Amino acid sequence: MDNKQSTRREREKLRQRHDIIKAALGLFSEFGYHNVSMHKIAKKAEFAIGTMYKFFPNKEELYRSMIMEFSEKANSVFIEALEISGNEIEKIRNYVTVKGKLLMENEAILKLYIGRTQFANMDITACFNEDIRILYEKLLEKLSDVFESGIKAGLFKPLLAPYYLAVSLNSIISSFLLLWLRDPKQHPYMKNAATILDLFLSNIQSSKDTSTPAIKRRGVENYNRMV
Template identity: 50%
Template sequence: MQEETLSRREREKQRQRQEMLAAGIELFSEKGYHNVSMNEIAKKSEFAIGTLYKFFKNKEDLYKSIIAELTEKFDKAIMEALEETDDEIEKLRNYVKVKGTIFMENASIVRLYFAETTGASFNIKAGLDIEIREKIEKHMQSLALIFESGMEKHLFQRIAEPYHLAVALDSLSSSFLHLWLEAPDRQPYPVDPDMILNILYKGLLNL
């Protein structure tokens, strides 16, 4: 019974933490890191400012926690997607599909994620970006291996370096995602991963 009580408290804490993170996500993605005050987050999450500081040692920590959580979730899903099958073509389709799903479900954090991974990030000093970049690099390496292996099996033509193809796939999927994030109803993407893959799969020119 005590166990139950403890876990109830623990669960309650987790719920609170999630609410704080949610308020942070919403505000940060809407207004940018520096244009959001801890007081705002406190108000939005309906906690006292002091309570916020019980959960996160400072503003940066709260921000990092948001990014870290998404990164973790994203990384897990991607790695799983790539291991689900042995077929290279299927792996690539899975990659694009899963990326789309995650982004759709977390639209507002994704803005933050892009802010952190692209361009001059908020917190050059933060050092969080290093961790993220390492995960992204890991994904690129995994994709590159898939291209490489597909080439060895003569599934794919060696039209470019495997690593470059990996970057290309990542880039294309992100771009179409962006398109969709900006105008969810008009853009086809998250529903159709094949469109992106086709751009890579078929050559444009009649060679």
């Protein structure tokens, strides 16, 4: 009984913690870290201000947790997207699709995720940039691996080092997502995404790519369940 209750409590606590983070996400992504007060987050999350500090020792840590939590989830989804069965082209294509799907489904995360991963060393005294870097580097690593084996298989152009291909791909995805964010109708990400990949493809191999959209397995579903 005791055990069960504490579990209930813990789950309840986790749920509350998540509510706070969700409220924070909405506000931070809309107004920016410094234009959102703890009081406003508390109000949106429907908690007393004091309660906030039971969950997070200070504002920065709330922010950090929020970013890290979403980043971790997103990252693992992205990495999973690279682990589908299929050749490297299929993997990358799936990655591009899944990343777009996930981030388009939640603009708030989009803004913050891209902002934080690309400009990790800016803004906020935040000493947690290292954490996010490490996380992001893991993704880059994974992506590099795929590119590397893809190059070996003659699927991708070996013009750039795999790591740089990874970085480039990510930055292009980001900019297309930002374009979409600015004007979804004029810049439909999914439509554009289809061709992004072509930039990286070895010409000869592009004809080899017989993967169909149907192959996109293991997608955003996991993440959504989490959020």
